[in-house]
Amino acid sequence: MQKVPYKIYLEEKEIPKVWYNIRADMPNPHDPFINPGTLKPIKLDDFLPVFCKELAEQELDDTHQYIEIPDEIYEYYKTYRPSPLVRAYNLEKELKTPAKIYYKFEGNNTSGSHKLNSAAAQVYYAKKQGLTKLTTETGAGQWGTALAMACAYFKMDLTVYMVKVSYEQKPFRKAVIQTYGADVVPSPSETTEIGRKILSENPGTGGSLGCAISEAMEAALKSNNCRYVLGSVLNHVLMHQSVIGLETKAAFEKIDAYPDIIIGCAGGGSNAGGLMSPFIKDKFDKKHNPYLILVEPASCPSLTRGRYTYDFCDTGRITPLAKMYTVGNGYIPSPNHAGGLRFHGMSPILSKLYHDRVIDEARAEEQTNVFEAATLFAKCETILPAPESSHAIKVAIDEAIKCRESGESKTILFGLSGTGYFDMLAYTQFMDKTMTDYIPTDADLEKGFATIPKFPGLE
Amino acid sequence: MQKVPYKIYLEEKEIPKVWYNIRADMPNPHDPFINPGTLKPIKLDDFLPVFCKELAEQELDDTHQYIEIPDEIYEYYKTYRPSPLVRAYNLEKELKTPAKIYYKFEGNNTSGSHKLNSAAAQVYYAKKQGLTKLTTETGAGQWGTALAMACAYFKMDLTVYMVKVSYEQKPFRKAVIQTYGADVVPSPSETTEIGRKILSENPGTGGSLGCAISEAMEAALKSNNCRYVLGSVLNHVLMHQSVIGLETKAAFEKIDAYPDIIIGCAGGGSNAGGLMSPFIKDKFDKKHNPYLILVEPASCPSLTRGRYTYDFCDTGRITPLAKMYTVGNGYIPSPNHAGGLRFHGMSPILSKLYHDRVIDEARAEEQTNVFEAATLFAKCETILPAPESSHAIKVAIDEAIKCRESGESKTILFGLSGTGYFDMLAYTQFMDKTMTDYIPTDADLEKGFATIPKFPGLE
Numbered sequence: 001m002q003k004v005p006y007k008i009y010l011e012e013k014e015i016p017k018v019w020y021n022i023r024a025d026m027p028n029p030h031d032p033f034i035n036p037g038t039l040k041p042i043k044l045d046d047f048l049p050v051f052c053k054e055l056a057e058q059e060l061d062d063t064h065q066y067i068e069i070p071d072e073i074y075e076y077y078k079t080y081r082p083s084p085l086v087r088a089y090n091l092e093k094e095l096k097t098p099a100k101i102y103y104k105f106e107g108n109n110t111s112g113s114h115k116l117n118s119a120a121a122q123v124y125y126a127k128k129q130g131l132t133k134l135t136t137e138t139g140a141g142q143w144g145t146a147l148a149m150a151c152a153y154f155k156m157d158l159t160v161y162m163v164k165v166s167y168e169q170k171p172f173r174k175a176v177i178q179t180y181g182a183d184v185v186p187s188p189s190e191t192t193e194i195g196r197k198i199l200s201e202n203p204g205t206g207g208s209l210g211c212a213i214s215e216a217m218e219a220a221l222k223s224n225n226c227r228y229v230l231g232s233v234l235n236h237v238l239m240h241q242s243v244i245g246l247e248t249k250a251a252f253e254k255i256d257a258y259p260d261i262i263i264g265c266a267g268g269g270s271n272a273g274g275l276m277s278p279f280i281k282d283k284f285d286k287k288h289n290p291y292l293i294l295v296e297p298a299s300c301p302s303l304t305r306g307r308y309t310y311d312f313c314d315t316g317r318i319t320p321l322a323k324m325y326t327v328g329n330g331y332i333p334s335p336n337h338a339g340g341l342r343f344h345g346m347s348p349i350l351s352k353l354y355h356d357r358v359i360d361e362a363r364a365e366e367q368t369n370v371f372e373a374a375t376l377f378a379k380c381e382t383i384l385p386a387p388e389s390s391h392a393i394k395v396a397i398d399e400a401i402k403c404r405e406s407g408e409s410k411t412i413l414f415g416l417s418g419t420g421y422f423d424m425l426a427y428t429q430f431m432d433k434t435m436t437d438y439i440p441t442d443a444d445l446e447k448g449f450a451t452i453p454k455f456p457g458l459e
Numbered sequence: 460m461q462k463v464p465y466k467i468y469l470e471e472k473e474i475p476k477v478w479y480n481i482r483a484d485m486p487n488p489h490d491p492f493i494n495p496g497t498l499k500p501i502k503l504d505d506f507l508p509v510f511c512k513e514l515a516e517q518e519l520d521d522t523h524q525y526i527e528i529p530d531e532i533y534e535y536y537k538t539y540r541p542s543p544l545v546r547a548y549n550l551e552k553e554l555k556t557p558a559k560i561y562y563k564f565e566g567n568n569t570s571g572s573h574k575l576n577s578a579a580a581q582v583y584y585a586k587k588q589g590l591t592k593l594t595t596e597t598g599a600g601q602w603g604t605a606l607a608m609a610c611a612y613f614k615m616d617l618t619v620y621m622v623k624v625s626y627e628q629k630p631f632r633k634a635v636i637q638t639y640g641a642d643v644v645p646s647p648s649e650t651t652e653i654g655r656k657i658l659s660e661n662p663g664t665g666g667s668l669g670c671a672i673s674e675a676m677e678a679a680l681k682s683n684n685c686r687y688v689l690g691s692v693l694n695h696v697l698m699h700q701s702v703i704g705l706e707t708k709a710a711f712e713k714i715d716a717y718p719d720i721i722i723g724c725a726g727g728g729s730n731a732g733g734l735m736s737p738f739i740k741d742k743f744d745k746k747h748n749p750y751l752i753l754v755e756p757a758s759c760p761s762l763t764r765g766r767y768t769y770d771f772c773d774t775g776r777i778t779p780l781a782k783m784y785t786v787g788n789g790y791i792p793s794p795n796h797a798g799g800l801r802f803h804g805m806s807p808i809l810s811k812l813y814h815d816r817v818i819d820e821a822r823a824e825e826q827t828n829v830f831e832a833a834t835l836f837a838k839c840e841t842i843l844p845a846p847e848s849s850h851a852i853k854v855a856i857d858e859a860i861k862c863r864e865s866g867e868s869k870t871i872l873f874g875l876s877g878t879g880y881f882d883m884l885a886y887t888q889f890m891d892k893t894m895t896d897y898i899p900t901d902a903d904l905e906k907g908f909a910t911i912p913k914f915p916g917l918e
Contacts, residue, residue, distance in 0.1 A: 005471040006537045012464040078465040079549065079841050090538065090612070108567050110843045110878070152838035153549070172631065172883035176843060179834060179886050375638060379611035382538050384569045384635060419569070421880040424631035427638050 007084040008251040015082050016250070017069055020242040022277040022349060023062035023235065025284050030352035031323035034310060039455055042320050050217060052227045054125040058236035067239065069121075076120045076153060077243070080109040085251035086416075090380040092400070099403035101396060102259065103416040104248045104275060105383065110176070111146035113386065113418030114271050115231050118240035119146035122229045123154045133157040133226040135219045137187065137212030139267075140340035140388065141166055141173035142418055143231030148180035158182040161189065161215045163342070165206030165335055173422040187212035194218050194316035208332040209268075209343045214316025232268025233313060233322075233347050241274020244415065249278050259290050259413035261399055265391040266294040266303065266362075267340050269347030271417040277349075280358060290413075292359045293399075294350065295391040297370075299337040299438045302327050302346045303362035305445060308355050310458045311345055321458065324351040327440075330451030334438040338367055338426035339387030344448065363395055366437040370394050371430035374420065386418035387426055465548060467710040469541040475709070476528055479701040481736040481808060482521035482694065484743050489811035490782035493769060498914055501779050509676060511686045513584040517695035526698065528580075535579045535612060536702070539568040544710035545875075549839040551859070558862035560855060561718065562875040563707045563734060564842065569635070570605035572845065572877030573730050574690050577699035578605035581688045582613045592616040592685040594678045596646065596671030598726075599799035599847065600625055600632035601877055602690030607639035617641040620648065620674045622801070624665030624794055632881040646671035653677050653775035667791040668802045673775025691727025692772060692781075692806050700733020703874065708737050718749050718872035720858055724850040725753040725762065725821075726799050728806030730876040736808075739817060749872075751818045752858075753809065754850040756829075758796040758897040761786050761805045762821035764904060767814050769917045770804060780917065783810040786899075789910030793897040797826055797885035798846030803907065824853050825896040830889035832856050833879065845877035846885055 023029065032041035047056035058067065069077070088101040106114035126134055134156055138144030144160040151158040160182050167174055167186040174184050187207045188195040194214040198205065205211075213230065220228035231237065252258055262279055264272025272294050282288040296303055302325045311326040313319040326345040333342045346354075353359045367387070374390035376397070377383070385393060392414040403410050420427065429435040440448075482488065491500040506515035517526065528536070547560040565573035585593055593615055597603030603619040610617040619641050626633060626645040633643050646666045647654040653673040657664065664670075672689065679687035690696065711717055721738055723731025731753050741747040755762055761784045770785040772778040785804040792801045805813075812818045826846070833849035835856070836842070844852060851873040862869050879886065888894040899907075 007471065009468055012466065110837070110841055110880075112880075116841075149841055153841070171887075172880075175883035175887045175890070176880070178890055179837060179843065179883075181838065378569070378638060379640065382569055382575075382608055382612070384638065421569075421571075421631075421635070424634040424638075428630075428634045431634070431637055 004087050004255045006089060007086050008254055009084050010082040010247060010250055012078055014250060015077055016243050016246040018066040019069060019239045020246060020278050020281065021061060021064055021067055021239050022280060024065040025281055027284065028352065028356055029062055030348045033320040033322055034458060036321050039458065046320070049221060050228050052126045052129045052131060054129070055122060055236050058239060059234055070124060073121050073124050080116060082247050083108060085248055088381055091377060094376065094380045095397065095400050095404065097400040097404040098407060098409035099400040100409060100411045101400055102411065102413045104244060105416045106244060107383070107386065107416060107419035111142055111149055112421060113142035113146065114241060114244055114274065115143045115146035116149060117243050118231060118237045118270065119150040121240045123147065123150040123156055126227055127154045127156055131225050131227055133223065134229050135159045135161070135216040135226060136229050136231065137161045137209060137216045139163045139166055139209045139342055141170055141177070141422060142340070144177045144184070145173065147229065148177045148182035151182060152180040159219060160184045161187040161212040163187055163207040163209060163212050169425050170422050187215050189215060192218045198315065205332065206335045208315060210315030210329050213314040214318055217314065217318055232270040233343065233345065235349060237270045238273035238277065238347055238349055241270045242277050244274040245276060245278035248275065248413070257411055258288055260410040261291045261293065261412045263293045263295060263392045263395050263412070263414040265341060265388050265415065265417060266296050266346065266350065267388065268343045269350040271415050273347055273350050275415040280353065283358060293395055294354065294359060294362045295395045296362065296364050297337060297341050297391065298364040298366045299440065300327065300333045300342050301364045302344060303354060304364040307449060307452065308351060309452060310455070311452045313345060322348050324348045325354070326452060327445060328448030328451040331448030336436050336438050338429070339423055341388050341391065365391050365394050366439065368430065368435055368437055371427065371435065373397050383416070384420045385416060386420045387423050389415065389417045463546050463714050466543040466545050467713055468543050469706060469709055471537055473709060474536055474540050475702050475705040477525040478528060478698045479705060479737050479740065480520060480523055480526055480698050481739060483524040484740055486743065487811065487815055488521055489807045492779040492781055493917060495780050498917065505779070508680060509687050511585045511588045511590060513588070514581060514695050517698060518693055529583060532580050532583050539575065541706050542567060544707055547840055550836060553835065553839045554856065554859050554863065556859040556863040557866060557868035558859040559868060559870045560859055561870065561872045563703055563872070564875045565703060566842070566845065566875060566878035570601055570608055571880060572601035572605065573700060573703055573733065574602045574605035575608060576702050576733070577690060577696045577729065578609040580699045582606065582609040582615055585686055586613045586615055590684050590686055592682065593688050594618045594620070594675040594685060595688050595690065596620045596668060596675045598622045598625055598668045598801055600629055600636070600881060601799070603636045604632065606688065607636045607641035610641060611639040618678060619643045620646040620671040622646055622666040622668060622671050628884050629881050646674050648674060651677045657774065664791065665794045667774060669774035669788050672773040673777055676773065676777055691729040692802065692804065694808060696729045697732035697736065697806055697808055700729045701736050703733040704735060704737035707734060707872065716870055717747055719869040720750045720752065720871045722752045722754060722851045722854050722871070722873040724800060724847050724874065724876060725755050725805065725809065726847060727802045728809040730874050732806055732809050734874040739812065742817060752854055753813065753818060753821045754854045755821065755823050756796060756800050756850065757823040757825045758899065759786065759792045759801050760823045761803060762813060763823040766908060766911065767810060768911060769914070770911045772804060781807050783807045784813070785911060786904060787907030787910040790907030795895050795897050797894070798882060800847050800850065822854055824850050825898065827889065827894055827896055829853050830886065830894065842875070843879045844875060845879045846882050848874065848876045
């Protein structure tokens with residue numbers, strides 16, 4: 001029998017021509033965004049001052065199963081896609097497991113992650129509408145880098161509000177974003193009203209994604225030619241990321257295999273949602289029933305310890321309300337938390353699918369264990385993984401060890417969403433044993449929950 | 460007509476099964492290494508205290524045209540090879556050139572460069588011989604990273620002597636090497652006799668590859684179970700790197716094309732030699748006659764301003780003598796020089812081929828121009844290139860602009876040997892306009908030339 005190659009590459013012409021919009025197939029739709037002023041579901045017009053029109057339409061679209069990828073975006077995809085599905089032979093050998101481990105590797109582009117899949121789409125639609133400038137936030141920096149790359153290609157101006165703790169810990173990540181021509185502002189900053197307010201209330205804060213979102217939105221609202229774009233959480237972002245899962249399914253078809261377990265790390269949910277959604281369609285269609293696991297950091301446990309309720313997506317409370325798992329828009333992860341996955345909420349789509357147990361499980365992992373898994377993976381598989389992605393690696397290893405114990409040769413798939421080349425400070429802390437874990441106490445979480453707004457009739 | 464895809468990937472089974480040993484085909488062989496004690500050509504026994512046996516044999520082998528790649532190395536190659544040949548459509552469009560630009564991209568592995576091709580081979584042979592430890596030097600850090608990755612995989616101990624200026628400018632590169640389990644020592648160091656001597660003569664020196672080589676060799680000679688390995692310059696390294704050119708030729712065959720111009724950046728010569736040698740075979744066979752250009756930094760101009768003579772490969776003068784283009788073993792590039800390509804000499808094979816004008820041209824480029832080319836390339840082609848590789852980009856752009864002016868649609872190939880993720884300090888200096896150029900004066904070069912040894916009958 002022909003051994004499966006290490007890397008299963010599709011041909012260029014096999015890059016998916018469409019994105020998959022899982023909302024069209026969900027038997028129980030997720031709850032709509034709510035306008036916090038009217039307490040009514042968000043309509044297209046509510047979005048237009050913030051988002052460009054085509055993205056706003058995509059955000060609200062729960063009817064079209066597939067959306068065609070425009071030629072201009074498809075051309076850009078061709079510069080770095082298809083990404084490989086990799087058989088982790090060396091890791092399997094190291095773990096002495098009968099499991100077959102696969103990972104979809106989205107890190108082989110300069111953004112170092114899957115984020116470019118949605119960045120290219122968002123910049124293209126903004127350009128098409130005649131806009132000249134975008135604003136966004138970035139945490140660990142992958143999204144900011146991806147957007148800067150896409151803006152350089154489509155020739156758009158960009159200002160990136162970078163969570164201050166990342167800005168300081170990752171000067172070289174910032175430099176990459178600048179090399180592609182974007183401005184980078186540490187958040188919270190003095191350049192916005194919300195930034196000044198947050199700074200006066202929390203002097204010395206390292207910032208959070210929630211703060212940076214507020215600042216980027218405020219800046220976008222000031223100009224007619226400018227809109228705000230977001231790298232995760234939103235429905236259209238998850239839809240763009242479905243290219244990951246569609247390619248993965250096509251690659252598995254080539255080798256006549258199908259995963260028993262699918263594992264994705266989840267901060268806002270775009271990577272896990274993109275990887276899983278085409279497989280969830282198979283669940284809806286009762287063709288396959290893979291076991292789905294979302295992995296989050298123990299220090300920001302929205303799925304495993306949060307509440308499923310309406311909350312703002314930002315700390316400044318200027319976004320619509322989203323029904324999601326949340327630890328509260330005012331929750332800021334401990335500064336000892338390395339890497340991304342620091343958003344207080346979770347994609348409304350994934351939240352609903354998890355709430356309905358279509359997604360089977362969520363696990364929270366502590367970062368020292370995650371870096372231990374990352375280091376083992378790097379040594380076996382050669383790739384230095386991002387801390388975010390390493391949450392999925394940790395669980396894949398645990399599941400493979402279970403297979404060793406039970407003797408089962410399950411097929412395990414995880415998303416290797418990115419590389420860790422700009423996370424070496426965290427790797428150094430891990431090696432020096434100065435890295436610590438942080439598990440919020442119930443009292444810590446209560447403080448976060450207290451920032452979830454209470455509106456009559458909404459929960 | 461079918462448009463050539465952006466990325467031409469071979470299948471896994473098309474990874475070359477052999478390395479190409481150009482010495483077997485050179486009509487005029489390069490001059491042999493000389494033992495500085497006896498002034499006679501080096502014999503196998505001279506090499507054995509320093510190199511493991513199989514590599515020493517390969518170093519002296521000028522008869523076997525092809526050497527089979529052992530299975531264990533081939534398996535490792537499969538984890539990150541084949542590398543793509545990429546058509547630079549976006550760069551062509553930006554330059555409005557009728558030229559067809561291709562690059563062979565060797566940076567899509569965590570070492571960020573082609574260096575892994577030889578690292579895997581060298582570690583395997585050392586392991587096979589029963590050795591337990593290796594020493595080496597690294598400049599910009601790619602070689603040290605590659606070797607650490609291969610040592611982690613084959614389970615060997617490793618000490619890396621890292622040129623001090625890189626050690627200080629690239630703490631995160633150092634951390635990657637450590638993550639894979641290797642020790643890193645800044646060179647010159649107090650841990651070797653030669654290091655102490657160099658430090659006493661040049662207090663505050665930023666070091667050089669020549670110094671680091673001396674230290675790594677001295678450390679290796681102290682132990683029976685330890686050998687020294689080198690990432691460039693040597694004949695066997697160039698041979699391992701022929702996998703680059705062999706894959707490139709196979710990819711061009713797939714699209715029924717052949718390059719008119721081939722451009723490689725050259726420090727010690729392993730990347731350019733690996734890319735070019737299979738094409739040089741076509742020159743020997745009079746099948747094709749591509750125009751070959753080597754590109755080096757203006758601050759370390761061994762080919763364009765150096766002498767073709769016998770010199771030591773290291774500053775401590777403990778290596779054999781090699782006939783090569785050299786600016787003198789005591790030449791240390793100005794500390795303002797960013798990136799690698801800082802070796803004082805050049806591969807004896809490439810030196811001979813250039814001296815005989817089989818390689819048509821060498822050019823020296825100043826670093827601000829190189830970073831300008833790098834930034835343009837990054838914006839068009841999405842990949843952030845290594846400063847080293849950007850020397851080749853600069854010349855590829857110049858040649859493409861000539862084509863625009865002449866209306867010729869030449870096929871231009873260059874080696875994109877690596878990525879610049881750990882070179883952001885240099886990119887920042889370029890953006891801040893604090894980066895300066897350095898062209899050594901004739902007097903500067905004379906100081907280097909004065910360190911070239913004079914032996915009767917040798918030149």
